[in-house]
Amino acid sequence: xLASRSxxxxxxxxxxxxxxxxxxxxxxxxxxxxxxxxxxGHPLHVSTYTVTLLGKYLSFALLAVALDLVWGYLGILSLxxxxxxxxxxYAMGMYLMRQIGDRGVYGDPVLPDFMVFLDWDSLPxxxxxxxxxxxxxxxxxxxxGLLALVFGFLAFRSRVTGVYLSIITQALTFALxxxxxxxxxxxxxxxxxxxxxxxxxxxxxxxxTRLGLFLASGLALALGYVLCRAIVASKxxxxxxxxxxxxxxxxxxxxxxERVQLFVFVVSAMLAGVAGALYxxxxxxxxxxxxSPIFSIEVVLWVALGGRGTLYGxxxxxxxxxxxxxxxxxxxxxxxxxxxxxxFVVVTVLxxxxxxxxxxxxxxxxxxxASETPAQGASS
Amino acid sequence: xxxxxxxxxxxxxFDFMAPARSPVDVRHGPIxxxxxxxxxxxxxxxxxxxxxxxxxxxxxxxxxxNGAGKTTMMDIITGKTRPDHGSVxxxxxxxxxTMNEPQIASLGIGRKFQKPTTFExxxxxxxLELAMAADKRIWPTLTARLSGEARDRIDEVLATIGxxxxxDRPAGILSHGQKQWLEIGMLxxxxxxxxxxxxxxxxxxxxxxxxxxELLTGLAGQQSVVVVEHDMGFVRSIARTVTVxxxxxxxxxxxxxxxxxxxxxxxxxxxxxSDNMEDA
Numbered sequence: 104x105l106a107s108r109s110x111x112x113x114x115x116x117x118x119x120x121x122x123x124x125x126x127x128x129x130x131x132x133x134x135x136x137x138x139x140x141x142x143x144g145h146p147l148h149v150s151t152y153t154v155t156l157l158g159k160y161l162s163f164a165l166l167a168v169a170l171d172l173v174w175g176y177l178g179i180l181s182l183x184x185x186x187x188x189x190x191x192x193y194a195m196g197m198y199l200m201r202q203i204g205d206r207g208v209y210g211d212p213v214l215p216d217f218m219v220f221l222d223w224d225s226l227p228x229x230x231x232x233x234x235x236x237x238x239x240x241x242x243x244x245x246x247x248g249l250l251a252l253v254f255g256f257l258a259f260r261s262r263v264t265g266v267y268l269s270i271i272t273q274a275l276t277f278a279l280x281x282x283x284x285x286x287x288x289x290x291x292x293x294x295x296x297x298x299x300x301x302x303x304x305x306x307x308x309x310x311x312t313r314l315g316l317f318l319a320s321g322l323a324l325a326l327g328y329v330l331c332r333a334i335v336a337s338k339x340x341x342x343x344x345x346x347x348x349x350x351x352x353x354x355x356x357x358x359x360x361e362r363v364q365l366f367v368f369v370v371s372a373m374l375a376g377v378a379g380a381l382y383x384x385x386x387x388x389x390x391x392x393x394x395s396p397i398f399s400i401e402v403v404l405w406v407a408l409g410g411r412g413t414l415y416g417x418x419x420x421x422x423x424x425x426x427x428x429x430x431x432x433x434x435x436x437x438x439x440x441x442x443x444x445x446x447f448v449v450v451t452v453l454x455x456x457x458x459x460x461x462x463x464x465x466x467x468x469x470x471x472x473a474s475e476t477p478a479q480g481a482s483s
Numbered sequence: 484x485x486x487x488x489x490x491x492x493x494x495x496x497f498d499f500m501a502p503a504r505s506p507v508d509v510r511h512g513p514i515x516x517x518x519x520x521x522x523x524x525x526x527x528x529x530x531x532x533x534x535x536x537x538x539x540x541x542x543x544x545x546x547x548x549n550g551a552g553k554t555t556m557m558d559i560i561t562g563k564t565r566p567d568h569g570s571v572x573x574x575x576x577x578x579x580x581t582m583n584e585p586q587i588a589s590l591g592i593g594r595k596f597q598k599p600t601t602f603e604x605x606x607x608x609x610x611l612e613l614a615m616a617a618d619k620r621i622w623p624t625l626t627a628r629l630s631g632e633a634r635d636r637i638d639e640v641l642a643t644i645g646x647x648x649x650x651d652r653p654a655g656i657l658s659h660g661q662k663q664w665l666e667i668g669m670l671x672x673x674x675x676x677x678x679x680x681x682x683x684x685x686x687x688x689x690x691x692x693x694x695x696x697e698l699l700t701g702l703a704g705q706q707s708v709v710v711v712e713h714d715m716g717f718v719r720s721i722a723r724t725v726t727v728x729x730x731x732x733x734x735x736x737x738x739x740x741x742x743x744x745x746x747x748x749x750x751x752x753x754x755x756x757s758d759n760m761e762d763a
Contacts, residue, residue, distance in 0.1 A: 110626045338627040341609050345602045352600045355561070357588040357619050357673070366621045 114332035123415050124325055131321040138314060151310045155385050158317035160425045162382040165324045167405045167417035169374035172331045174403070175412030176340060177367050178347030179264070183272030184375050185399035186279050187247035189389065191376025193283075194246050196296035196389040197230060198239030199307075203300050216298070217291045227289045236303055243380040244373045251372030252365065259361035259368075264350065273396050280394035295390025302384050313385070320381045324418070327374045331414055334370065343367055404443070408450045410459025419458050513574075514539045514677055514707050520559060520569030521731075529555040530566065531731035537677070542703035544718045545711045547728035548751065553711045554597070556728070557679050561594050562587045573677070589619070593670035594679040599662035603655030607646055607665060610654050611637045614669035637672070644668040644698065660691035667698060678708045684717050696721050 114120040134157060137149040166188050173179045205212040209219040213226060232238040254275060258268055286292040305312040334340050345353040346360050354360050383389045392398070401424075409420020427446070431439040454461050515537040522530045530552045537543055547553055558564035559571060562584040571579040579587055588594075602610050615633060617623070641647045644664040649657060654665060663683055670678055680699070684692045692714075700721050702708055712718050718725065718739065725742045727734045735745045742748055 109628065334625065337625050338612070339621065339625040341602075341605055341613055342624055344604055345613055348602050348604055349600045352596075352602070353613075354584055355588050355594055356614050356669070357585050358613075358624075359585055359619070359621075362621055363624075 110337050111329075111333050113336050114329045117332065117336065119415065120329065120332050123328060123418075127321060127325055127328075131318060135314060135318065138310075151313050154317045155313050156429065158313070158320045158385045159382060160422050161317070161320035161324050162378045162385070163402075163405070163425055164418045164421040165320070165327045165378035165381070166375050166402055167409070167421035168324070168327055168331055168414055169371040169378065170402050171406050171411060171414055171417035172334065172374070173368055173371045174406060175414070175417075176335055176347065177343045177364060179364065179368065180269045180403065181272045181368075181371075182269045182396065182399050182403060183274075183276035184371075184402055185396075186272075186276035186394055187251060187372040187375035188379035188382070188402075189276075189279070189283075189391075189393035190247045190250060191243045191379030192383040192389040192393060193290060193296070193379075194233075194239055194242040194376070195380035195383045196299075197233040197242075197290075198236060199299040199302060199384060200296050201230075201234040201239075202302065203298065206300055207298070215291070215296070217286075217294065218289070221286060223289075230289065240380070243376050247372040247376035247379075248369050251369045255365045255368040259364045262361070273399065276394050276399050277396050280391045280396075283391035283394060291390070293391060295388055295392075296383075297388040297390075299384065299387055307384055307387070316381065316385050320385070323377055323381055327377065328414060328418070330370070330374070334367065335414070339363065339366075401443075404447055406457075408446065408457055410454075410457025410461075413457075413459040413463075416457050416459030423458070512538055514541075515560065515709075516570075516572040516575075517556075517560075518570050518572075520556075520566045520571060522555060522559065522564060522566040528731055530559065533569070533728075533732050535726065535733060537707055537709060539676075540704050540707055542700065542708045542721065542723055543710070544722040544725045545709060545728060546713070546715075546718060546725060547734075550730075551728040552731040553728055554681065555731075557594060557681060557711065560587075560679060561592060585619075588673070591674065591676035592679065593673050593675035593677070595663075595666050595670055595681055595683065597681040597685065599659065599666050601654040601657075601662050601665050601669070603653060605654060606651050607641070607654055607657070608637060608650050610665060611640055611668055611672050614672035616673045640668045640671050643671065643701075645694065660687050660694075663687070663691075663695065664698065667702075671702070675706055678702065678706055680708065680710045682712055683710065684712065684714055692717055 134149055134154060137147055138151065138154050141148045143150070166184065169187075170181060170184045173181055173184075200215045203215065207216040207219075209216050211219050214223065218226070233242070254272075258271060263271065282288055283290050283295075284293050290296065299307050301307055302312065302316075305315065307313075335343070342353065342358055342363055345356075345358070346363055350360055353363075379389075379393070402421075405420040405424045406417045407420070408424060409418065410416025424443070424446070427442065428439060431442050450457060456463070513536045515535070517533055517535040520530055520533045521528065533552070533556065535556075545553055545556075555564060559566050560579065562579065562582055565580070573579050573587075573590060573592065577590055579592075582590070602613065605613070612629065612633075615636065617627065617633075638647070641650060644667060646657075646661060646665060646668065649661065654662065657665060667678075667680070667683070683695050683699070687695065696717065699708055699710065710718075710721070722739050724736065725739050726736045727742055727745075727748050729751050734751065735742050735748045737745075
């Protein structure tokens with residue numbers, strides 16, 4: 104136990120993690136204060152609407168961190184991480200559906216509205232247990248984790264890597280999207296799960312609950328970041344980088360490459376599931392759209408933009424792109440996709456290592472003193 | 484009845500019950516033993532009834548023209564390629580044909596590839612750390628902490644391969660020769676019983692070659708070393724016993740002088756590079 108405590112506590116001794124946690128916690132505290140203390144109408148007031156929006160960004164940031172763990176450090180470009188996110192979201196959604204009880208439109212004490220609508224007379228077996236919070240929260244981890252375990256076991260055992268792996272992750276999320284669209288699956292078809300009332304007894308429409316969800320998302324991001332940092336800074340993290348750069352060589356050193364890949368992939372999928380579970384109560388709906396391949400590719404864009412293989416870059420990327428998305432879709436919705444594409448082109452051409460790479464090179468230049476010419480920092 | 488008695492005897496340890504990493508048994512002399520090994524790819528016989536024995540602590544050079552099956556032989560020993568038939572034994576207890584690559588590696592067979600492959604994003608020190616003999620399962624690797632002893636061992640190997648000054652630099656910025664030495668160092672970290680080294684001096688300068696020769700001859704004795712090499716001058720400078728491969732089987736074996744005067748060898752291989760031989 105002592106040994107395992109030490110690998111988990113290693114990130115807290117790193118300066119970069121201390122800075123990250125400091126900034127994150129300060130931001131959480133600031134938003135909370137500006138929401139609670141500053142009166143509405145004051146220019147500094149943060150509305151509950153904004154708090155929920157920020158909470159959504161934070162859950163996306165956790166998803167981006169999870170993706171960066173496998174892409175940045177293990178070299179597995181997953182184009183299907185949205186699937187794990189959505190599965191976590193559906194597990195949470197099923198719990199929230201069961202919490203509605205007889206307050207649904209049809210007033211059935213057990214069956215969710217869409218099942219009554221479909222004339223089902225009993226709950227499918229896989230819906231049992233989701234009325235209990237502990238079971239549902241366990242499923243938030245286990246459902247994506249098990250899918251990643253089975254999928255990863257098959258893929259890594261047959262040494263599928265690179266582009267081929269990316270393509271089958273994409274196929275995976277696409278197949279799940281088609282499956283979840285079907286009414287017979289029992290997950291609400293294309294409408295998904297919605298009309299949630301309360302979570303753990305707290306009213307989801309109340310301001311206090313929304314602030315609580317925002318803080319929970321921030322906390323989950325902090326914990327997820329520390330966990331990823333702990334893995335990355337451990338010897339296992341160095342083995343991951345070794346698998347990424349020279350897989351055959353790592354195998355000859357006696358490491359079971361496929362097990363390293365499987366372990367990291369499953370941890371990442373579980374983190375994505377947690378992110379999905381935090382996302383759903385804040386947006387109030389989960390539908391098969393989250394399984395769409397486009398969404399998974401967007402997540403990759405966040406990470407690429409923020410800077411792959413740094414973890415904090417993934418957080419920056421997720422926050423920046425999603426903020427830009429909110430602004431753009433508000434001001435001129437038709438231009439958003441062009442803006443996203445443009446952003447991506449700019450980053451690949453000018454900042455191949457993303458925003459994090461830019462920050463690192465700025466810091467290096469400061470450390471080297473002002474002797475260097477500042478013009479070519481971005482490309483170095 | 485006797486059989487049952489024997490099976491029930493308490494002090495009997497069945498081979499399959501013995502710990503997987505049992506010591507390599509070299510009481511009978513050879514550490515590596517290949518017999519009647521053949522493998523063909525699409526009808527082409529890359530290895531043809533190959534017989535080869537390497538003694539414990541020996542430094543053996545293997546030469547042969549391109550396509551003689553040198554690299555395929557290495558692939559078979561390390562478990563990358565399965566032979567069509569034949570047997571491959573490590574010591575007298577371990578049948579390598581029943582094991583996979585990581586198992587063979589953990590038995591103590593280290594391989595250096597032709598092209599140096601180090602982990603370029605990691606530092607020289609970290610490269611050696613990953614190569615160190617250790618429990619390589621997931622959880623022990625995740626919770627691993629570097630002991631003072633391990634640190635000393637890494638520094639010792641750093642000194643042996645002459646890269647102590649580059650300890651904390653990324654392996655990616657090392658020169659070609661330095662990467663080769665780092666890779667040999669990575670093999671040494673595993674405390675191997677048998678080192679397979681594929682063309683260690685290709686692309687090296689004269690000075691780097693000398694340094695490599697010193698390194699390899701210094702290693703023999705503590706472990707067995709098998710070197711596949713094209714450079715005749717280099718082979719002559721390190722070899723005690725040379726094996727000539729031709730069309731997947733052994734053509735001749737003996738000291739460099741014996742081998743180079745063998746008419747068969749001269750005909751198939753050395754003849755084409757006789758100028759090279761004179762120089763050496």
